[in-house]
Amino acid sequence: MPSTTAAQPVRTATPEPPVASRLLLPLIALCTAVTAANIYLAAPLLPLIAHDFGSTPSAVAWIASVAQFGYAAGLLFFAPLGDSVNRRRLVAVLSLVTAAALAVGATAAGTIALAAAVLVASAATVVPQLLVPLVAARAPADRRARHVAAVISGLFTGIVAARVLGGLVGQAFGWRTAFVGAAALTAVLGLATALVLPAETPRRQGSLFSGLAAMPSVVRHSPDLWRACVRQAGMYGAWSALWTSLALLLTGESYGLSTATAGLFGLFGLTASAVAPLAGQLVDRFGAAKVVRSAYLLAAVSVPLFWLGGHMIAALFAAAIAVHAALVASHVANQTLALTTTSTPATANSAYVVAGFAGGASASALAGLAFGHWGWGGVCAVAGLWLVLGWGTTAVRRRG
Template identity: 80%
Template sequence: MSSATTAQPVHPVQVPTGAPVPTAADRLFLVLIAVCTAVTAANIYLAGPLLPLIAHDFGSTPSAVAWIASVAQFGYATGLLFFAPLGDRVNRRPLVAALSVATTAALLAGAAAPGTAALAVAVFVAAAATVVPQLLVPLVAERAPAHHRARHVAAVIAGLFTGIVAARVVGSLVGQAYGWRVVFIGSAALTLVLGLATAYVLPSEKRRGSGPLFAGLAALPGLVRSSPDLWRACLRQAGMFGAWSALWTTLALLLTGGSYGFSTATAGLFGLFGLAASAVAPLAGGFVDRFGAGKVVRSAYALAAVSVPLFWLGGHVLWALFVAAIAVHAALVAAHVANQTLALTTTSTPATANTAYVVAGFTGGALASSLAGPAFSHWGWGGVCVVAGVWLVIGWVSTATGARRR
């Protein structure tokens, strides 16, 4: 498989005269994919808001089990490496169905876990198999008209972030009322139904690549090296997603701890601020189509930089936490729309490029959240904010200096 870049980066697009208008069937197809993406993406974040309940069930403390949330992100990154590149080579219908069944089985195993070790294994497997959204996003980009491509990608990303928020809000409320194990069972049922329904409506595809099935995995390093735009999108999203993950995966520890003393259900309602920010996705898609990806990413980083001191202030002042939660979600969503659209359109192998992009983002998120738990234990909420700020600096400075060298 060639790793040469043949597609063009996302720049402002002129709308062609007589451009095709999406049909009702196209819109319904997009809605179903967005809903499936929401349900499957939620599986990666189930454990985060439930940490206090999990700790109580296993006779531990929330900070002592915070690492389980990081396990999910490492599992997702692992699954992406092996499964997402297959979107360039195999029929996605049976692959989506098989992964949905595997995720369901792992979630049910997690619901029955007798301890933290068994739960961590189940969470890792479930996250590794729940890579369906990243098989669907390249398909959406392929089917979309060029002048609406970022808007279509944004619709799926909006579904993804709605799922992330739902994992916190609905998971916290249901977990508080019925226990964390019921949340895992309910997510397993939704994953099975939506995953199989989506697989049923996907177009049938023939194998499109030659050579070994996992050749896309071997092509990843060369693909990233040969595409400066993909390289920058990977690192900038790793920095942005790492900052968000550090703050968001430990927020329940702050809200249920001594500073505020909220219940798990009340803490979960903070996800509603993220849901409000998810409305940014369609706007960001329009801005990318009109002004280009670079301007949108720069604006997103500026907004994220403002949110970090607001989060620090939010350790003592509730209104600052409200504003910071909206700001950091809006920044993450806007950056994700711009960076992922760039990753999908800058090479001739979009599924493999998308794999590199999402693996980079989730690896950055997993590393940051794995540091955030110990930082909270040793230095409190201020330590978490420092981790988030460092990740933003790394994500931006590393790509800015690299761009000057190139």
């Protein structure tokens, strides 16, 4: 195992009640679904937000990117604390902060105020990445990827819910109601999850944010972690460019769908939830590298299908299934690797997810600009570029 310069905290755990133990993994998966939905809540509501503020959908598309940048920032500052502080208290506090920010966003009078609320909510909604190292640590070694996959399945279910339910609720009651509903769910699920977490008495070593300071060293000393970070940044960037811009295509001139109908398209994202358990089994059996390689090939096929989908709905259906299957298979493999390659799993996991969301945020921001200038073809070009960068960069680096 690669050595790192980060100090490994000492934890003691008291046995949790049997009921809490049985509830732990399902509740973490459900909490993950709700919190992940917050990051993507604005994307299917962009046409409604634009109409409310007297703007155009492409002019407010940057709000979706703000959510991803906020999440990446939260991962930098909060997720590494999983190695050094009490998770129960941190999960409860962050859940309440997220809920409050979403509630404030529901009252926003303009795009700047809304973006600020989305930024805070996304930065605080890092609860899943505090919990997934706990899941990996408690899982049997030969089933670790499958346990991680269960949480990832919840994550993608939340993404689907954000697009489908967000679009339906927004169309029926307005985008502000969707924000209020998300705030309530976040508070309830976050506090419930905190209650069933195993009791821990961490002994903090170093400063409160020592995990953040150690992150560059952790990545530098683990080539496997570095590759996982870069490859997932490329994969997530490609997916994010396509998925955050999809509402603009579906509600635009090419298809002219309503926000609610376009939101139903997100049901194809259930592919990810179905693929995650299978991906976990494949990683446990064949290893992460082979699964990631296959995922990249599948994603590469999906990009031209998305381009055809600009005018052919059947191609768009096939592309949506393919890109979700590729993303989740890559994510299960890369995150399992990130959680097991160093002695500080929370810090390593934070570096991994920050890299992924930074790739996603930058790609979706560029995709919004590309859509405004070159239409859907520009979005597909951004997705293809991110795949080339993600694989090409790691393919030429010497293995450590």
